[in-house]
Amino acid sequence: MHNNFILNEQLDADTTEVINLGLCRVLMMEDARFPWLILVPRINDLRELHHLPKQHRSHLFDELEATSLALEQLFKPDKINVATLGNIVIQLHIHVVARTLTDDAWPGPIWGAGKQIPYTDKQRTNRLNLISTKLRQLTSQ
Amino acid sequence: MHNNFILNEQLDADTTEVINLGLCRVLMMEDARFPWLILVPRINDLRELHHLPKQHRSHLFDELEATSLALEQLFKPDKINVATLGNIVIQLHIHVVARTLTDDAWPGPIWGAGKQIPYTDKQRTNRLNLISTKLRQLTSQ
Numbered sequence: 001m002h003n004n005f006i007l008n009e010q011l012d013a014d015t016t017e018v019i020n021l022g023l024c025r026v027l028m029m030e031d032a033r034f035p036w037l038i039l040v041p042r043i044n045d046l047r048e049l050h051h052l053p054k055q056h057r058s059h060l061f062d063e064l065e066a067t068s069l070a071l072e073q074l075f076k077p078d079k080i081n082v083a084t085l086g087n088i089v090i091q092l093h094i095h096v097v098a099r100t101l102t103d104d105a106w107p108g109p110i111w112g113a114g115k116q117i118p119y120t121d122k123q124r125t126n127r128l129n130l131i132s133t134k135l136r137q138l139t140s141q
Numbered sequence: 142m143h144n145n146f147i148l149n150e151q152l153d154a155d156t157t158e159v160i161n162l163g164l165c166r167v168l169m170m171e172d173a174r175f176p177w178l179i180l181v182p183r184i185n186d187l188r189e190l191h192h193l194p195k196q197h198r199s200h201l202f203d204e205l206e207a208t209s210l211a212l213e214q215l216f217k218p219d220k221i222n223v224a225t226l227g228n229i230v231i232q233l234h235i236h237v238v239a240r241t242l243t244d245d246a247w248p249g250p251i252w253g254a255g256k257q258i259p260y261t262d263k264q265r266t267n268r269l270n271l272i273s274t275k276l277r278q279l280t281s282q
Contacts, residue, residue, distance in 0.1 A: 049223050050206040057202045065191040082190050083224030087240060087248035099228060107228035109250045 008091035035098040149232035176239040
């Protein structure tokens with residue numbers, strides 16, 4: 001499945017790659033307000049969650065669990081939000097976001113809430129290292 | 142798992158029950174602007190998606206698929222949105238929403254978008270019948 005995977009241009013522009021897990025490419029959203037990951041199954045031409053082939057579904061759940069646990073352990077959030085909307089970017093992608101009672105959008109959804117704040121280079125590098133190291137531990141990669 | 146399941150009061154107040162599938166109670170959100178279902182695994186004290194016990198995960202995916210297909214077949218949407226936020230109502234519940242390019246919130250998220258429009262009794266009954274019949278067909282219940 002993975003060999004000729006092409007990431008959607010808009011997702012590519014809005015994020016930085018964290019790691020490739022068994023099924024998904026894990027991306028970090030360029031918004032320093034929220035620890036915000038995006039999982040993209042590396043299968044071309046997928047749009048809807050329920051179109052994911054059955055043999056990959058438990059992998060997706062495992063990777064949603066690993067990314068959720070990574071965010072919980074690193075950022076001690078009050079809630080994990082998991083969502084696949086895809087109204088704008090049509091390639092199937094699943095948001096996994098660590099939310100806190102004091103974040104800029106709480107208790108509302110993050111999409112469309114206020115203005116994105118880009119990471120500084122140092123912040124981005126630090127956070128990418130933290131998250132990729134934790135995900136490697138949790139998935140034994 | 143199911144015997145003493147208690148639905149969260151706020152979810153109960155905001156929705157009407159459509160059907161019980163094998164794992165989830167399927168609810169219809171009281172908002173006539175969107176075909177909007179909510180799946181609640183009938184297990185008490187669950188909050189996060191990744192806390193769903195492993196033996197129930199494929200059931201959840203099957204029921205997400207069935208509800209998505211039901212909405213697609215009945216309402217011909219442009220996109221299905223699937224999300225579990227739970228920032229306000231803490232019982233684990235997963236939104237499955239049929240979105241169209243002309244709906245009131247497109248392309249933004251539906252949560253917090255504009256004012257809810259209640260169903261009339263006739264609309265509610267008709268829609269419940271449509272959806273429950275379709276879900277029975279799709280799940281052979």
